[in-house]
Amino acid sequence: MEDERLNSVLEKYRGVPGALIPVLQEAQDTFGYLAPETLKGIAEGLRIPFSHVYGVVTFYAQFYLKPRGKHTIKVCQGTACHVKGSARVLQAMEDHLDAEAGNCTKDMQFQLETVACLGTCFLAPAVMIDKDYYGTQTPKTVRKITRKYSKAEKENGISETGE
Numbered sequence: 059m060e061d062e063r064l065n066s067v068l069e070k071y072r073g074v075p076g077a078l079i080p081v082l083q084e085a086q087d088t089f090g091y092l093a094p095e096t097l098k099g100i101a102e103g104l105r106i107p108f109s110h111v112y113g114v115v116t117f118y119a120q121f122y123l124k125p126r127g128k129h130t131i132k133v134c135q136g137t138a139c140h141v142k143g144s145a146r147v148l149q150a151m152e153d154h155l156d157a158e159a160g161n162c163t164k165d166m167q168f169q170l171e172t173v174a175c176l177g178t179c180f181l182a183p184a185v186m187i188d189k190d191y192y193g194t195q196t197p198k199t200v201r202k203i204t205r206k207y208s209k210a211e212k213e214n215g216i217s218e219t220g221e
């Protein structure tokens with residue numbers, strides 16, 4: 059099944075110059091991350107050395123070698139957010155999700171990341187979940203915002219939008 063899906067991605071780009079990046083992107087969109095066997099299949103399919111494929115994947119931050127949670131949470135740790143208590147917000151998020159930054163939750167629902175600035179310093183301390191921004195977060199509010207996503211999943215499988 060997985061091979062069939064990878065083959066259809068590879069078939070689409072057969073003979074297309076510079077196909078590696080779009081193939082990697084589509085494979086990641088399809089499987090959620092790039093497992094070693096997927097990278098091997100891509101190297102063979104495009105007839106390029108595995109070391110080259112691996113080099114490209116590890117160079118770009120957009121590619122993931124490990125499974126990721128369904129919703130990505132970014133807790134800003136930039137200067138403006140730091141002064142307003144982002145370390146406490148991150149700690150509360152880690153405790154609430156039972157996952158350390160850089161990892162996903164056991165149920166694969168959330169991927170917890172830190173970032174240097176979300177570009178919304180006026181909202182410090184800021185958190186982003188998928189494409190939604192949440193400002194002036196506290197250890198109490200982070201529980202509430204993640205609950206929105208878990209609840210929406212249970213009710214209808216669709217994430218609610220941000221506030």
Ligand code: FES
Nearest residue numbers: 134136139176179
């Ligand atoms: S430092 Fe946090 S949004 Fe800019």
